[in-house]
Amino acid sequence: MPKIENAYTYFLQSSNSRKSSKYDSHSKNDLKKVYTKMIQVNKNSPLFKLTEPSTAKRFAIDIKESSRNLLHIVASLSENEDINSCFEKKVAYSSNPIVAKALFTGESSLDNGDSFYLCVNSLAKPQINTGNYLKDNNMSLPIGNxxxxxxxxxxxxEFQFNVKLGEDNLSVQRKLVNLIxxxxxxxxxxxxxxxxxxxxIRISSINTGVPETGANQFNIFPSSKANDIAVMNILGISNVTQSPTNANFTINDDEYSTTSNSFSLDNGLEIELLKEGKNSTSKIGFKNNFDAIFDNVTNLTTAYNNMLTLAQKYATIPNRNTNRSQFFINMASVSTSMKSQLDSIGLEVNDNGYVFVNDILLEDAISSENIETTFATLNNFKNSIGNKADDISINPFAYMDRIIYEYKPPYNNFPTPYLPSSFVGLFLDNYV
Structure with a gap:
């Protein structure tokens, strides 16, 4: 695909900083279901060309990543078949989020009232090599390979580079940085x-902590040639200026060490260390039932509202007949169709479909005799969002404006198993 590297660059810049989730891992049955859906959509899809190919890659990546985030939240609230337990799922807290963050991701033997004190003595650090400082406009390296x-x-x-006539120290250093x-x-x-x-030149290891196989995360050394040794001595990039160290912390005065600043405790409690030294102490525990429910509901509505914002960004309303406008209308219909039920439990729906949590009304709905109805409404809302996000993630280009080139024969419409793709039916040209 011509210029596909532009799509990769946009993905890396806009989405690749997000952490992976345990919901990104799928069983064989999950993958089979996704594959079957892709085949089915491909079977019924006509051949089309996008009317605005310049925005296609951004649209596809944005919508896939937003629906992925939404599906993660829905999945986290769907691990227990009991409706009440879905939104009563534990929520961890850190009393000092500058020192450490706490996230609950699974089952834990800790009760809601249990807590512990975490003191961060030192953070895990990467190895850093810093070369010699050279004057920009001078040439300290002789010409050669x-x-x-x-x-x-x-x-x-093995890394190979050359120094050409007319290059200065800075241009060679930049060349090496890009090469590495x-x-x-x-x-x-x-x-x-x-x-x-x-x-x-500064070179830092991505991993932190002291490796089991040695003191350093990496080592740099020249070949046995005299010229290579001389150039490496000039650059100085083999100089270790910061050795890797492990994180050191205490939990209720019991000392622990780990190679990473992010780790799991107690089968589902994830801790991220952020600050070390004096006064770097935080209390870690679980929020009470209402706070947990409120946080879970807020996470769901925030992700849903973000999807609406994305849909509105790409919509062309007031021309409501376009596919991009239908994307926004279909997403907003999830909340607007349930407006009366959601409003009654404190999830207030505005005219555009955005949902805002009224904590006072939500607390009343949870504390009332109709708590089962409240949880049933929340569960229906969650499932509707999940179904919509799942459909969108399979074929995001269904919501792009397009020109139909060819419909498949109505009576000989067979699946094409070698062409399952999120770009089903897409006719590519050199603009994409």
Whole structure:
């Protein structure tokens, strides 16, 4: 696909910073269901061309990522068949979120009233190598071809580069930074400057902590050639300026150590350490039932509202006959069709379908004799959102404006198992 790298770049810039979730892992049955849906949609899809191909990649990525986030929240509230338990799911808290964050993701033996004190003595740190600071406009390296090896915990990689006539120190340093980063081998390179505006190459390991196989996360060394050794001494990138260290913390005065600042406790309580040193203490526990319900409902409505905002961004209302406008209308119909029921339990729906939580009315609805009706309404709302997000994630281009080129024969419409794709029926050209 021509210019597909533009789509990858947009994805990496807009969405790749999100953490993976346990709901990204699927069983064989889950994958089979998704595959079957894709085949079915492909079977009935005509051949079409997008009317606005310039926005196609952004639209597809945005809608897929938003629906993915929404499905994660729905899945987290669907792990228990008991309707009440879905929204009474435990919610962890940290009394000092600057020091540590707490997230509950599964079953835990801790009760709602249980808590503990976490004190962060030191954070886990990566290894950092900082080279020699060189004057930008000078040329400290002789013209020629050079190589060096970078050994990580898993493999050894050889890097080759050249120094050409007319290049200066800064241009060569930039070349090496790009060379190392493009390899994607578990280290990140960057340029840093000192007070004299000289620049050096800094290389940092992505992983933190002391590895089991040695003191360093990586090592850099030249080949046995005298020229390579001389150039490496000038660059100085083999100099370790920060050794990797493990995180050290205490839980109720019991000391622990880990190679990462993010770890799991008690089968589902995820902790992320953020600050070390004096006064770096936080109380970790679970919120009471109403606070837990309120947080779970708020997470669901926020994700739903974000999807509406995305739909509104791509919509072309007042021309309501376009597919992009139908995307917004269909998403908003989930809440507007349930407006009276949602309003009655404190989930207030405005004219555009956005849902806002009224904590006072929600608490009354949960505390009243009609609590079963409240949870049934919440569960219906959650399931409707999940079904809509699932449909959207299978074929996001169903909501793009398009020109139909060919319909499949009505009586010989067979599935094409070799073409299952989220871009079902899409006729690509050099604009995409």
């Amino acid at each position: 050079y190589s060096f090896d970078l050994k990580t915990q898993s493999a050894t990689y 980063n493009s390899a994607h081998i578990g280290v990140e390179a960057s340029l840093v400057s000192d007070d004299d505006n000289k620049h050096a």
